[in-house]
Amino acid sequence: MIKKPEFDGNDVEVIKREELYKRFFRVERITLRHKLFQGGWSKEIGRELFVRGDAVAVLVYDPVHDLIGMIEQFRVGALREASGPWCYEVVAGMVENGESAEEVARRELLEEASLQPYYMEYICNFLSSPGGSDERLYLFCGLCDLSQAGGVHGLADENEDIRLHSFAAEDVFAELLNGHFNNAAALICLQWLQLNRARLRKNHGA
Numbered sequence: 001m002i003k004k005p006e007f008d009g010n011d012v013e014v015i016k017r018e019e020l021y022k023r024f025f026r027v028e029r030i031t032l033r034h035k036l037f038q039g040g041w042s043k044e045i046g047r048e049l050f051v052r053g054d055a056v057a058v059l060v061y062d063p064v065h066d067l068i069g070m071i072e073q074f075r076v077g078a079l080r081e082a083s084g085p086w087c088y089e090v091v092a093g094m095v096e097n098g099e100s101a102e103e104v105a106r107r108e109l110l111e112e113a114s115l116q117p118y119y120m121e122y123i124c125n126f127l128s129s130p131g132g133s134d135e136r137l138y139l140f141c142g143l144c145d146l147s148q149a150g151g152v153h154g155l156a157d158e159n160e161d162i163r164l165h166s167f168a169a170e171d172v173f174a175e176l177l178n179g180h181f182n183n184a185a186a187l188i189c190l191q192w193l194q195l196n197r198a199r200l201r202k203n204h205g206a
Helices: 101-113 169-174 184-204
Strands: 012-022 026-034 045-051 054-062 067-074 086-089 091-094 119-127 136-143 162-168
Touching: 054 101, 054 184, 067 101, 067 169, 067 184, 086 184, 091 101, 101 119, 101 136, 101 162, 119 184, 136 184, 162 169, 169 184
Parallel strands: 054 136
Antiparallel strands: 012 026, 026 045, 054 067, 054 091, 067 086, 067 162, 119 136
């Protein structure tokens, strides 16, 4: 049995927070100290934190036709990729005030892929990069009819240019670890689908 970590949030003393940058995202410098495994407290430590907040990602799957929907879009963080900065991803978006994670999932499916799921299943949540960001990502699987899906989508006022692809599940799984899906949310969602695909096809397929 895996035990909880020895310490929790009560074992951290935040001494000072400074806002270094604020536009669409925010960066803070936090001065803190925390308890040590061998006893006592650490010295004061300064850490920069990328304050991103909560986000949602949705894997699109069609269990009737055994198709996986992936979106393709430009990503500035992938400029150094040898294959270029256009990435295959799952649908995703930020949680706004007053929204639940599932509400965001349904909104983003409509905005980024013009799809409305007939069934939604929660997968898990995880911290995307806790060494320097507070972002928590909530993952879902949305079941949709992909037989006629495709095209270019996204919100013009947010400069989104998003292409929807429908791939055969077997083709996606054959290429899963070959670098085509080079982001954590996509990899986690697709590996979850490998484990749950038979169940989804049995319960929601033809």
